[in-house]
Amino acid sequence: MAFVATSSSTTAISASNLARSTGSPSEPNEVAEKVEVEDYEQLAKQLENASPLQIMDKALEKFGNDIAIAFSGAEDVALIEYAKLTGRPFRVFSLDTGRLNPETYQFFDAVEKHYGIRIEYMFPDAVEVQALVRSKGLFSFYEDGHQECCRVRKVRPLRRALKGLRAWITGQRKDQSPGTRSEVPVVQVDPVFEGLEGGAGSLIKWNPVANVDGGDIWKFLRAMEVPVNSLHSQGYVSIGCEPCTRAVLPGQHEREGRWWWEDAKAKECGLHKGNLKQDAQEVPVNGTANRDLFEGKNLVALSRNGMENLLKLEKREEPWIVVLYAPWCQFCQGMESSYVELAEKLAGSGVKVGKFQADGEQKEFAKQELQLGSFPTILFFPKHSSRPIKYPSEQRDVDSLMAFVNALR
Incomplete structure (x- = not known):
């Protein structure tokens, strides 16, 4: 069943609106309401082979000032570069959890100066953070998992940010976490969060680089000579909060540097929960549903x-x-x-x-x-x-x- 949602280009012409525009009286049922809707599953199929620049252009064209780029302080700067290249105005927001690396804050400043923009920062609720730290300490996530801390410092602030938008743009890629993000579409009705109008289907999620390899993202960043987080040169690939992020070794997957003390399937903070293949249960990946591992006569x-x-x-x-x-x-x-x-x-x-x-x-x-x-x-x-x-x-x-x-x- 295809999701159908109203886009920001939706035109709703009621009798009262028409009366105001013409200055003539009208009856309540004189003009039928017209609503432009879009099948985003079909649009995703149409854009499946489009370039990130084309997808970004389509997103900004459709939603104008009601869409914003979610910027994490890592390679999401590619999204800002694509937005700049479209020539259209764009907005950028970021979640400041209060526990980011100093290098990430310096990177935010460099990005603002390079693009001549102001990033719209969202902060966690001080009372909620205070209650969490007072009851469980500063590093409780090492003992009982990162989900609670992320919920307070990231998910709830994100929810507030998205309530003011009709669409958002993320840097999700399929190769970031093959077990959980391998089916990310380039555009979708957000299955988790609500937008400006509230309710299911009120927010559209764009993932322009979903089909792009991480190596190609970096080739693009180097070619365009854009600012990058200095942590990348220290072995950090996927960058989040300082206590929960570390450098990875050559050959390791980028997500191994995030929440390294937890199961591979748990390496998500909840911002993209609706795109997880493995959410509530352990699901086999890479075709291993019917076979065991480590088979050998010496084992x-x-x-x-x-x-x-x-x-x-x-x-x-x-x-x-x-x-x-x-x-x-x-x-x-x-x-x-x-x-x-x-x-x-x-x-x-x-x-x-x-x-x-x-x-x-x-x-x-x-x-x-x-x-x-x-x-x-x-x-x-x-x-x-x-x-x-x-x-x-x-x-x-x-x-x-x-x-x-x-x-x-």
């Missing part, structure tokens, strides 16, 4: 009892390395070949290589007893110690894993 699949027995042993005949994984996790999928190769290299060495599927009903056990923070978690069970040692690095190539084992066995 031992451990049951819950097997893991409990490993934990109980104070002296083991052989050390073990075990990966805690979920088949749907894209990061587990990404390390599959290196872990299987590790098992082959360790065959006959006296080190056992195992796997334990720790999602679903086993997740709470894994979190409480096995130090599970996010998938995958890798543990080494030494020969003469009951306490497992958690692999601290996100470098999951076979050489790094082998160095970890060799240092401990």
Whole structure:
């Protein structure tokens, strides 16, 4: 079923409006109301192969002053550049959570000066922030997840900002998070937030770079010589609040630098909840619905009892390395070949290589007893110690894993 919504170009001509324009009296039913509507699913199909510049131009043309660009302080500056290139007037807003990096604030200032604009900042409610910090402390998100903090500092301010608009423009890309954003359309009726007129279908969401590769975004930024956040040169790719963002290593996916202590599927703040493929439950991605991971003759699949027995042993005949994984996790999928190769290299060495599927009903056990923070978690069970040692690095190539084992066995 296609969503149909009223755009800002909607023309509603009532009898009373007509009477005012002509100065003549009219009866209430003399002129029928006319409303221009648009099928945004169909428009998305029409624009699927359009360039970001074409999509931006269409968005600004349709909504004028009732649309604004959501600017996060990262590569969203590409959206501002595209808007400038259309030659049309445009608005930019940003969410200042109060916990951004100093470099991000400096970047905001540079962008305003470069484009001659004023960014419309939205701030969290001071009373809500105060209540959260007083009751749970400054860093509660490390213990119980980032959603509550993001709801106070980001989602609610965004909701207020959008209530003054009929449409907004975001920098969502399909390749940012293949497990959650892979079906982002270039334009859609916003499935979560409400716009100026209120109610379902009152806000249109434009994603001009949805089909653009992250590498191509950066080629564009370099070619146009626009300001960029200096954090990017320090290894930061996806940039959010300072406590919840860190640099990533070469070869790591950009979202691994966000909320790194949580599951891969949870790496969203709630601003784009309506576009998530995996929202309320763990959903297999990349075609792994019917297959397990880490299959190999040198790998031992451990049951819950097997893991409990490993934990109980104070002296083991052989050390073990075990990966805690979920088949749907894209990061587990990404390390599959290196872990299987590790098992082959360790065959006959006296080190056992195992796997334990720790999602679903086993997740709470894994979190409480096995130090599970996010998938995958890798543990080494030494020969003469009951306490497992958690692999601290996100470098999951076979050489790094082998160095970890060799240092401990």
